[in-house]
Amino acid sequence: xxxxxxxxxxxxxxxxxxxxxxxxxxxxxxxxxxxxxxxxxxxxxxxxxxxxxxxxxxxxxxxxxxxxxxxxxxxxxxxxxxxxxxxxxxxxxxxxxxxxxxxxxxxxxxxxxxxxxxxxxxxxxxxxxxxxxxxxxxxxxxxxxxxxxxxxxxxxxxxxxxxxxxxxxxxxxxxxxxxxxxxxxxxxxxxxxxxxxxxxxxxxxxxxxxxxxxxxxxxxxxxxxxxxxxxxxxxxxxxxxxxxxxxxxxxxxxxxxxxxxxxxxxxxxxxxxxxxxxxxxxxxxxxxxxxxxxxxxxxxxxxxxxxxxxxxxxxxxxxxxxxxxxxxxxxxxxxxxxxxxxxxxxxxxxxxxxxxxxxx
Amino acid sequence: xxxxxxxxxxxxxxxxxxxxxxxxxxxxxxxxxxxxxxxxxxxxxxxxxxxxxxxxxxxxxxxxxxxxxxxxxxxxxxxxxxxxxxxxxxxxxxxxxxxxxxxxxxxxxxxxxxxxxxxxxxxxxxxxxxxxxxxxxxxxxxxxxxxxxxxxxxxxxxxxxxxxxxxxxxxxxxxxxxxxxxxxxxxxxxxxxxxxxxxxxxxxxxxxxxxxxxxxxxxxxxxxxxxxxxxxxxxxxxxxxxxxxxxxxxxxxxxxxxxxxxxxxxxxxxxxxxxxxxxxxxxxxxxxxxxxxxxxxxxxxxxxxxxxxxxxxxxxxxxxxxxxxxxxxxxxxxxxxxxxxxxxxxxxxxxxxxxxxxxx
Numbered sequence: 148x149x150x151x152x153x154x155x156x157x158x159x160x161x162x163x164x165x166x167x168x169x170x171x172x173x174x175x176x177x178x179x180x181x182x183x184x185x186x187x188x189x190x191x192x193x194x195x196x197x198x199x200x201x202x203x204x205x206x207x208x209x210x211x212x213x214x215x216x217x218x219x220x221x222x223x224x225x226x227x228x229x230x231x232x233x234x235x236x237x238x239x240x241x242x243x244x245x246x247x248x249x250x251x252x253x254x255x256x257x258x259x260x261x262x263x264x265x266x267x268x269x270x271x272x273x274x275x276x277x278x279x280x281x282x283x284x285x286x287x288x289x290x291x292x293x294x295x296x297x298x299x300x301x302x303x304x305x306x307x308x309x310x311x312x313x314x315x316x317x318x319x320x321x322x323x324x325x326x327x328x329x330x331x332x333x334x335x336x337x338x339x340x341x342x343x344x345x346x347x348x349x350x351x352x353x354x355x356x357x358x359x360x361x362x363x364x365x366x367x368x369x370x371x372x373x374x375x376x377x378x379x380x381x382x383x384x385x386x387x388x389x390x391x392x393x394x395x396x397x398x399x400x401x402x403x404x405x406x407x408x409x410x411x412x413x414x415x416x417x418x419x420x421x422x423x424x425x426x427x428x429x430x431x432x433x434x435x436x437x438x439x440x441x442x443x444x445x446x447x448x449x450x451x452x453x454x455x456x457x458x459x460x461x462x463x464x465x466x467x468x469x470x471x472x473x474x475x476x477x478x479x480x481x482x483x484x485x486x487x488x489x490x491x492x493x494x495x496x497x498x499x500x501x502x503x504x505x506x507x
Numbered sequence: 508x509x510x511x512x513x514x515x516x517x518x519x520x521x522x523x524x525x526x527x528x529x530x531x532x533x534x535x536x537x538x539x540x541x542x543x544x545x546x547x548x549x550x551x552x553x554x555x556x557x558x559x560x561x562x563x564x565x566x567x568x569x570x571x572x573x574x575x576x577x578x579x580x581x582x583x584x585x586x587x588x589x590x591x592x593x594x595x596x597x598x599x600x601x602x603x604x605x606x607x608x609x610x611x612x613x614x615x616x617x618x619x620x621x622x623x624x625x626x627x628x629x630x631x632x633x634x635x636x637x638x639x640x641x642x643x644x645x646x647x648x649x650x651x652x653x654x655x656x657x658x659x660x661x662x663x664x665x666x667x668x669x670x671x672x673x674x675x676x677x678x679x680x681x682x683x684x685x686x687x688x689x690x691x692x693x694x695x696x697x698x699x700x701x702x703x704x705x706x707x708x709x710x711x712x713x714x715x716x717x718x719x720x721x722x723x724x725x726x727x728x729x730x731x732x733x734x735x736x737x738x739x740x741x742x743x744x745x746x747x748x749x750x751x752x753x754x755x756x757x758x759x760x761x762x763x764x765x766x767x768x769x770x771x772x773x774x775x776x777x778x779x780x781x782x783x784x785x786x787x788x789x790x791x792x793x794x795x796x797x798x799x800x801x802x803x804x805x806x807x808x809x810x811x812x813x814x815x816x817x818x819x820x821x822x823x824x825x826x827x828x829x830x831x832x833x834x835x836x837x838x839x840x841x842x843x844x845x846x847x848x849x850x851x852x853x854x855x856x857x858x859x860x861x862x863x864x865x866x867x
Binding site: 169444446448457460461462463464465466467468471473475477478479480481482483484487490494497498501503506 | 529804806808817820821822823824825826827828831833835837838839840841842843844847850854857858861863866
């Protein structure tokens with residue numbers, strides 16, 4: 148099937164989360180790992196998924212300069228010019244602005260799907276249908292479109308989107324809320340008009356540029372001034388000059404929360420942001436003793452309900468452990484209770500404080 | 508102090524125990540590791556201890572051919588000709604016979620201390636005094652002398668030596684017994700005339716050769732036939748011919764248990780054979796939460812009573828673990844309850860059965 152020539156996908160692959168340490172490190176973050184043991188890294192899975200939306204020539208990956216080698220290594224099909232290298236990590240607003248200006252110079256009628264590189268989506272064809280729906284909607288009605296996940300539990304690890312109930316498939320957004328505490332999350336679920344913020348956006352490039360101009364005018368102007376350099380040899384040099392001056396904010400905070408024309412499409416395609424070891428555990432295949440195991444040679448005795456991730460050509464013998472996370476890489480070993488999965492980022496902070504940076 | 512020119516020490520360093528896996532492996536057994544985190548391997552500690560008994564020129568190390576490089580690397584002071592390479596591991600009787608024939612060719616009046624390379628001795632000067640006492644006793648009275656450790660608990664992991672009570676410091680041995688069960692071990696302790704078999708022996712070389720001739724005549728004859736090659740260029744070749752034909756037995760079983768002239772010197776110099784992770788744990792320095800930790804960078808949270816051994820330049824973060832063994836090497840990870848320390852050899856057997864030999 149010939150794909151719509153104005154449909155572009157932008158994969159954001161510059162993140163360096165610490166909640167998946169020690170598998171995910173500053174030098175090799177989570178998106179570059181086969182975290183589910185499927186034989187493909189999360190970035191590779193995302194790239195394959197984007198092929199359902201856009202022709203390969205219209206899939207872009209935006210990442211930090213230092214990760215471009217990893218991107219080319221993992222995505223041999225990606226056109227070289229479609230790897231956008233940020234001079235430094237500046238959060239998602241700058242990332243979206245850069246990709247939008249660049250693509251608008253190629254095609255002012257472009258429609259963009261912006262998505263993270265490290266999420267799990269189980270039902271990919273339903274995902275593609277939802278994206279197509281939002282794409283066609285965004286042509287009819289000016290605005291910023293997002294995919295909201297129908298929540299299945301009062302998760303305190305996600306941001307929530309409240310929509311105005313209506314009979315239409317695509318709803319008008321009422322409010323964005325930060326990660327709630329448990330009782331608030333329960334209220335959100337019970338009310339029925341809250342969705343999880345998936346961080347996946349769909350919009351016409353002209354609409355997002357208009358919104359950037361309005362809500363992040365400094366950032367807009369900085370890119371506007373150098374837009375003629377986009378897709379030329381001087382692009383990197385010019386972008387490097389403005390990048391350090393840009394506001395470090397997320398596209399949610401910087402634009403979506405302020406914008407009045409935001410729409411959400413409630414979706415249920417089996418989604419996880421794989422944000423912590425526990426969420427990965429929940430999405431992994433498990434053995435009869437409920438152990439989720441990734442590793443060449445892992446021998447378990449009296450082990451139940453563990454998340455075990457052993458990298459490299461290494462044997463592991465684990466006896467008598469219950470409901471633990473065990474991660475072993477060449478540089479690090481992590482053993483902690485599954486229920487402490489939110490502590491992982493604190494372990495990393497403490498390593499940083501004790502000047503053990505080289506391990507993180 | 509000029510040491511007695513007939514005092515020789517023989518360090519047996521050919522063992523490949525599996526109870527310390529994965530630190531101890533077939534390619535690099537326990538004696539070549541700094542198991543206590545002191546900065547010295549057990550072999551190095553033993554070699555230093557032998558210098559209290561013999562001049563360095565009269566300290567010998569007997570090991571398998573494949574470990575000689577490790578020996579030279581760890582003991583740069585050891586004279587090259589004092590490293591005796593067995594063509595294959597054949598248990599301690601062959602090992603003692605080989606070293607005894609070799610040394611008797613150098614000095615027929617030699618007195619030998621034979622000892623394992625992988626034991627811990629805390630009070631080294633008391634150890635040296637005990638050895639000197641046994642050496643002088645063995646000059647006065649023909650026989651095989653052994654150091655017996657005064658037991659501090661009904662340990663079922665050791666062999667026991669029963670002696671005939673007397674007022675003398677050096678006692679006559681009544682029986683050797685294998686590892687007892689717990690109730691028998693308790694009886695041994697209560698009776699007061701049982702000692703732990705330390706596997707450390709002292710004798711005149713002429714006495715042990717006499718005993719070998721009587722109790723292991725085939726082995727004796729095999730070495731007798733090639734003794735003129737000892738300490739010559741043809742030694743290795745000739746030894747390699749006879750070695751496969753030798754009886755594979757321990758010096759305890761093959762000689763001491765049968766011999767009538769065996770003596771034991773009860774000793775209390777702070778000894779452990781460091782036979783399992785638990786015994787190592789008991790001999791290690793511990794932090795206020797009773798964790799024994801060896802490793803470059805180990806961060807503990809809510810961890811109590813663990814034996815933690817992290818090799819290499821690797822960070823470990825361990826949270827919520829109590830009374831566990833955690834060992835991490837380049838090739839393997841072991842996590843098991845401390846109370847299961849006797850299971851370690853079974854884990855290794857199972858790895859062998861599942862053809863995961865390369866990890867053991």
